[in-house]
Amino acid sequence: MDHKEKLAQQFITALPHARELGLTVTRIGDGHAEIAMPYDPRLVGDPATGVIHGGAVSTVMDTCCGAAVMSHPKSTGVTATIDLRIEYMRAATPGQTIVARATCHHITRSVAFVRAEAVDDDTGRPVAVASGSFTQEGR
């Protein structure tokens, strides 16, 4: 990990709500990011099944997309979400860590475009996919 990537990792893990969720940056750089969210009973949305609430999945997706933007070589390093759409494909398996992977696939002077997916242990079948647009500030 180079200096810029270390800074991005430190920045993400310093976000109070990211700490609250126990998020860890497992990979970052070159417009790609991977963030893990461990299973936590406090995040359950369906008490009958123990499945994590979609809102927590949204948060790890949003954080991961922002991290991917920040790590892009052409990024100013300052970004905010303009729009984020999430499609929930299946319930995450209770007890398993959710891992989000995001790619900033296009960036202009003012906007960054990102795609992401979230998986649990069954990495071949995504739990959710997301796409969003983000600001590029400070130019």
Next chain:
Amino acid sequence: MPQPEPVQVVKQRRDAALKALVAGVPYIRFLDITFDRRGDELTGVLHFSDRVIGNPTLPAIHGGVTAAFLEVTSIITLSWAYLWPDIESGEIDLTDVTPETMPRLPKTIDFTVDYLRTGLPRDAYARATVNRQGRRYASVRAEAWQDNKDRLFAQATGHFLMPGKRGG
């Protein structure tokens, strides 16, 4: 003409049902979201604390929390609208509900959030409107604001899969 129900009975029934619906979900407690009720109209309240901050330098509410707040408000408002007739008729009694007997909540199919302004470090409010609720699918939109109702800081639209009438 039958006597109308005493006001305390009506309020007790509705408040108990709403409390049961909300208290059963750990994630709603985790985010410290509560619901105000006026008749059948619900307003979600996201109680601010340092725990929901995303960017600490501004400071601002985490975008993921804003999305979650809108999604929670959408799901509870949709369930509430869907269960309302059965709560009113007495067919569903949520007074002594447990996680096992609680009505199943709608499942999110997709959810799109439009971020309009920075979420400031103070309480936020949200209301959801059911655009259409069919037997299997529902379309819901939600709006969130802080100081001024006319200056939304986020809005969202989502689609949901309705649970079976019992269990399902």
